[in-house]
Amino acid sequence: MDTSRHISDLVIKRLPRYYRFLGELRNSGMSRISSRELADKMGLTASQIRQDLNCFGGFGQQGYGYNVEQLHEEIGHILGLDRKQKAILIGVGNLGRAIANHIRFEQLGFQLIGIFDKKESLTGDIVRNLPVRNTAVMDEFCRENLPDVAILCIPKEDAMPIAEQLIKLGVRGFWNFSHEDISVKHPDVSVENVHFGDSLMTLRYRIK
Amino acid sequence: MDTSRHISDLVIKRLPRYYRFLGELRNSGMSRISSRELADKMGLTASQIRQDLNCFGGFGQQGYGYNVEQLHEEIGHILGLDRKQKAILIGVGNLGRAIANHIRFEQLGFQLIGIFDKKESLTGDIVRNLPVRNTAVMDEFCRENLPDVAILCIPKEDAMPIAEQLIKLGVRGFWNFSHEDISVKHPDVSVENVHFGDSLMTLRYRIK
DNA sequence: TAGATTGTTAATCGATTAACAATC
């Protein structure tokens, strides 16, 4: 392995899936697995799994394979799940509310520390044990609490100004549910898009 | 162009984004655009855009570029947005409810025709103008209404049996919000996964 | 006609797969 070389986005996108499968295997009581077996279960090639893992280190043992629990933990560590970062959520519509309640942030390397909405009538509502705050106090809140990432569950037209405000306040990543492309204008921050429309359209294309 | 050759998944995943950008440009009153201009706006190369589009046909004109409105429409047609397919949604938790209410199905090539949940107490509730039905009557409903795709907003452990039941009933595609991988076991059907956990983990990885 | 920009072919780059020596 060569830890110094650049790791491709495709590899990174596969890591959570490895993590998920290994977690299941561990829960089912399996203690070791070969790249071949894992490949069969995941619909990949053994070569690819070995190449992927060797971007980060030699986690296996010749003649034996990989220790399921240890590899699961290693990948969790590579992803950074053991070091929580602070997240805020903006936009408490039916989507924002569902995301706030549905996502197991702690298991995914985050701690949700604040929820905001511009609508005055929502201020003070309790969502997942947090009081909804007005976006007017977001500046102050961020200066005090220094969130690392922001979850944008707001309409397209609000996304860019809010993102730019947050970038100025030190937010370095966005989980973006709005239909706005932030990265073209801000290649410096990390943006993970969840574009439902795009996703559903690709499904529409495939069903012919 | 050569319409007969296989079209890569990467191209297909870019189509909705082209569609989105062209829609915005059209709404802003722009009538023509060159591949160079579009590339700059989208953070791609002009070459890539021309290659992508030429998978489906020669939509531009030398010396002129592309007609925004016409190209937007063409891509919509390629995606199949003008031919609606029938969709059902299973699982009316806070996520399923949010998806049902939040997504503009009609704009994305679908018509939502049924909503199901196994929880008796939800039967009869109205979600987005549709009555929630019990999963017990799903078989009968599908035989009558022949849905093309199913949206799975159910827990991991319920996903595989429900998917297999629906495959038998002729469902050919899944928009899968459960943390279960359906395609490994069923490579014959189209599955578009929305794995929130995976998505958020890649963001966690990138913020270091 | 001259300028612009496509459609398309060729060159490059990167990712996946295959092969195999190292080694547990």
Place this chain on the structure above:
DNA sequence: TAGATTGTTAATCGATTAACAATC
């Protein structure tokens, strides 16, 4: 030790980028 399976290098495959002739 023999068998198994890794880590890693080499070969293949596919996707992106560059170049340019065709043409509006």
